[in-house]
Amino acid sequence: MGKLKDRYIRFDWAIKRLLRDKANFAVLEGLLTVLFEDKTQIVEILESEGNQLAETDKFNRVDIKAKNSKGEIILVEVQNTREVYYLERILYGVAKTITEHISLGESYGNIKKVYSISIVYFDLGKGNDYLYHGQNRFIGVHTSDELQISTKQENAILPKYPREIFPEYYIIRVNEFDKVAKTPLEEWVNYLKTGEIEPDTKVPGLSEAREKLKYYSMAPAERYAYDEHLNAIMIQNDVLSTAKLEGLTEGRSKGLAEGRAEGRAEGLAEGRAEGLAEGRAEGILSTARNLKAMGLSIEDISRATGLSKEDIVKL
Template structure:
């Protein structure tokens, strides 16, 4: 009987595959595919490998990956499945936290490392055609680069329509979208790290303890989404009530105010 594979886009699973000290080649392959550095990354050291039960059950915890390359760059990777309408500022915030984490004091600003944030998104965020976009600090008049210290990547999974076999990042995104995709399966024979990731995903999916962690993480995510939805609904209702008050103040009838706001006649009478 075949094991149903977990969704690798669940942050708990994503971190176990790409942020595992046992499988550094997977992360190195993904980073080289995304960043495309002039000199390939050959070694990484993970800085936050612990995944406690408290982190799994906390709906507002981040199961990100923070790594440092052998040449000193800091790289933060986050898998985000829901659009909470704060992704750009959130990425800048976590970039800043990673960046200053290396500050040793005494004005040693020159030693602060190049810091890269990679945001893997299961939703569309940007008004860009490509599924992978990189942002730097550049002069707006001539595009001269001010510094390579800040680098933000956004990978929008839904924008990739088909796997490009010549692009390793496209292959990795295909794996995240559907590890059982026929093209992904065929490429496992050519890309050793992809096969290693698939085997690790299968191992996690067979493990009863991992299955419980997976379930808890999904429950935590649902709790977070419900909390955000409830907050939005409260905000919308507050706005409707304010519009109703102003409309009544300006002489509109209760019936018209009800049509405008969607509030019941009883709700408007009670204002």
């Protein structure tokens, strides 16, 4: 059986316009539950400049805060446009969240672990996978063991790994996904990229998306705005691809020119070095011939020039 012919709204648009409604939270909660394999609930939409609904705000990020079953904080960010200092900014966002969730004078032991999830629709850098995960672990430089910290918990001193406290980062590179979706996570990433949902899906969040995110359920004005959004994304990607292609072409041309110039320079330098070496060798031979003509012994000429006795005899 093929995919349902109904058309669904792409996630990057839906999360900005439709999933901000509490009635639709189940869609995003499904993605987080699949990613963490843990029941996750959205706490709030973080009101930032990235959540504005202005027409000029086609590419800005969207921030959402959620919590898992342990009460740990999960930050979700959807980003459409390239940002040079992207990693620095998500680090800042995590640090800001940690400080906001501990009151002045409160024990550091109350700090909650934070997970940062970035769903990016642009070329973040080099890498072959569509999902990357990073966390803080302290490994012995010489022993390769992982550091354990003693920490007080419920009136007892217990060992704890720093990775249980320090933030973790997930980056989903949507455009890099090119597989046939077989797992729940792959079905989700396929939807993030294409807007396609399997007709018989049982994946958390996607079944809700099939009911709530149908393209033809939107009002005509909203549908027009959505089509303009997709068109703008396509134009942006075309501009970036063209710039990259032009950069590669220019880089190759410049590289060839620099390579030729460098080759000439290296040739000249090598020629000078060889010429100097040959000149010195010829000078030593000439000196040895003169000394031999003056009647000096082979041993004395060898000591004076550094030539072997065999070479001096051949002169």
